[in-house]
Amino acid sequence: MRLAALISGGKDGMLALHHAIWEGHEVAYLVAMFPRRPDSWMFHVPNVHLTPLVAEALGIPLVRRATSGVREEELEDLKAALSGLDIDGVVSGAVRSRYQKERIDRICRELGLASYAPLWGRDELSILRELLEEGFEVLFVGVFAYGLDSSWLGRRLDEEAIADLLALRDKYGISLVGEGGEYETLVLDAPLYRSRIEITDYEILWDGYTGVFRVLSARLVPKAR
16 A cells, blocks of 8 residues: 555654555655644654654655644644545554544545554554564653653663563553653664664753653764664
8 A cells, every 4th residue: 555654753653654664565655743732632742843854764755734733623634634645545653542543543534545553452562672673763752651750851762661661550550652641752763764863952841740852953874884
């Protein structure tokens, strides 16, 4: 199928995009939604401004669209972004969130498109382990749940981080992949990136309970051989 991939720069959408290509589909477009408010119900906010750099790293055209970020209204913005594209379907990184998947499915039905979610229903731990095994470089850039403190901002996903997430799941019931909005991520490198993203300046915003690692500037650099 000829697909558009919904991306924010985070790990789940990026892994789903990789699965689509690995399974023989063509990802013709990346689609990134830019919410006007920080509490969007559907779309990732921290560092979505880096998606043009992600698109350049992948060598895939990017479709950018602003969205109100208002519940349900933002779905019409996504539908408008997809409606003019020459595609057969949409690939998304939904894992367990019925709110997200049911709404993407509905938009696709209305547009006559297939909704493809290769991570849907998968064991969350297996997703984190696949990211490490395939060489994804993933940074935590937003924390919004009890147990996730400022030390997570700018931290990389590795075996130690997975162990800590497992402990937090057991103690507080968080989603290992952050599907409940517990945390957000940014993929700096991935198997299909032609170059990796290097952060050259950033700031950490922390209010005592939640926080964001905001990238102020970044560039593409050659991948290590």
